[in-house]
Amino acid sequence: MFTGKAVKLFVTVAVFCFVILYILQQSLTYHRVSLFLQDPSKKPSRVRNHLKLQNAKLQDESGTLGSNTATGILGASNGLELQTPPVSSGETTSNPNNLGKQQTASPPALEKRPRLPKALIIGFSKCGTAALRTFLTIHPDVVSPIPEVRYFTLYFSNGPEWYRKQMPPSTKDQLTIEKTPAYIMTNDSLRHIKKFNPKIKLIVIVRDPIVRLQSQYAHEFVHTDPSRRPPFKRWWNEKPDDRRIIHFSYYARYIRQVYTMFPKNQVLVLSEDDMERNPLPVLREAEKFLELRPAYSDDMFVFNETKGFHCFNTQSELFPRVLTLVQVKNTTGCLGGNKGREHPEIGDSYLQHLVEVIRPLNEELFQLIGKRFQWDNFEPEPSTENTVSQNTNGTAN
Numbered sequence: 001m002f003t004g005k006a007v008k009l010f011v012t013v014a015v016f017c018f019v020i021l022y023i024l025q026q027s028l029t030y031h032r033v034s035l036f037l038q039d040p041s042k043k044p045s046r047v048r049n050h051l052k053l054q055n056a057k058l059q060d061e062s063g064t065l066g067s068n069t070a071t072g073i074l075g076a077s078n079g080l081e082l083q084t085p086p087v088s089s090g091e092t093t094s095n096p097n098n099l100g101k102q103q104t105a106s107p108p109a110l111e112k113r114p115r116l117p118k119a120l121i122i123g124f125s126k127c128g129t130a131a132l133r134t135f136l137t138i139h140p141d142v143v144s145p146i147p148e149v150r151y152f153t154l155y156f157s158n159g160p161e162w163y164r165k166q167m168p169p170s171t172k173d174q175l176t177i178e179k180t181p182a183y184i185m186t187n188d189s190l191r192h193i194k195k196f197n198p199k200i201k202l203i204v205i206v207r208d209p210i211v212r213l214q215s216q217y218a219h220e221f222v223h224t225d226p227s228r229r230p231p232f233k234r235w236w237n238e239k240p241d242d243r244r245i246i247h248f249s250y251y252a253r254y255i256r257q258v259y260t261m262f263p264k265n266q267v268l269v270l271s272e273d274d275m276e277r278n279p280l281p282v283l284r285e286a287e288k289f290l291e292l293r294p295a296y297s298d299d300m301f302v303f304n305e306t307k308g309f310h311c312f313n314t315q316s317e318l319f320p321r322v323l324t325l326v327q328v329k330n331t332t333g334c335l336g337g338n339k340g341r342e343h344p345e346i347g348d349s350y351l352q353h354l355v356e357v358i359r360p361l362n363e364e365l366f367q368l369i370g371k372r373f374q375w376d377n378f379e380p381e382p383s384t385e386n387t388v389s390q391n392t393n394g395t396a397n
């Protein structure tokens, strides 16, 4: 009996204590949340860290950059930091990680969601478009989808909402860039682009046309046993109507079409050969054209002798962040194996023939775009010797 009473008393006291503790805990949480709302510094540490990141981004966006600001170069602690996976969004996004999750609202400046591109890399294939896209993607103010979306060539009827959903999330201050080199090849896709956004910025990258042909050949026969590949000369001559010359070497023809639809100042023409030699000046030109903050520095890239072009510098302190942003090999910092293929040999006399056929097309291009590129297969003319990417009026870019 006594034991039974004691147990009853013990249970009552325990329940009472539990209730008191529960009420206390609830009011403490409420208190913490109120403080949180009044003063973010009182947030629990996990949230506080997250907020710190967001504040850093906000400061960054308002021009208060990190320690490298004086040199005009963003460091890992600010610039590259900004392209972390989406932190919050006012709506459900197309990012597979967010699918189906309705996320809570956040300040508009921080809100990450897929946004339509305001710049496009529209051509040319085999001219370093993937490298240019990749280099631009590490800029803190740029996002870009990895696959070619081909909206303006194949999927225009799907509508802009479909296109938007193919884009990675970005804040409103970031620039979304999409690259599909086939866009420049048809008037229909250029018309679609104009209809989509007549103010869009367009980047075109060209390459020594003979090297581009070699690259195209290597691409077409990548799965063909070398002993069964046609000689380069026969492949090039296969089409008697010179279609290959027009298709792969006559850049001016396509760029002229772009100029008929868009003002010249909305179109930037770069050279793959310049980017191979040194990506920095090319990226700075792109940055200026896209009205981005200066974010690139020399130590980000190194020349890879085997590949024959520049890759990300694996020794740079930024490299771990680069690996989270783009798909490059962690051992070399280079884009995958389908870049930097071996090119077919061209005999001297045939090479000379190609140079003669293509040189006038290059001159037409340089006149059209108002600058010249230095291409190894085309000896510089006497008046243009020692000039890299010069304006045709003689002023260096």
Ligand SMILES: Nc1ncnc2c1ncn2[C@@H]1O[C@H](COP(=O)(O)OS(=O)(=O)O)[C@@H](OP(=O)(O)O)[C@H]1O
Residues within 6 Å of the ligand: 124, 125, 126, 127, 128, 129, 130, 131, 181, 214, 215, 216, 218, 272, 275, 276, 309, 310, 311, 335, 338, 339, 340, 341
């Ligand atoms: N930095 C860097 N990284 C990787 N690749 C580089 C780079 N610079 C130039 N290139 C050259 O780009 C060529 C491929 O061009 P694209 O990316 O436009 O090809 S594609 O049309 O998308 O298939 C590819 O040509 P090939 O060497 O003939 O395969 C590369 O050599």
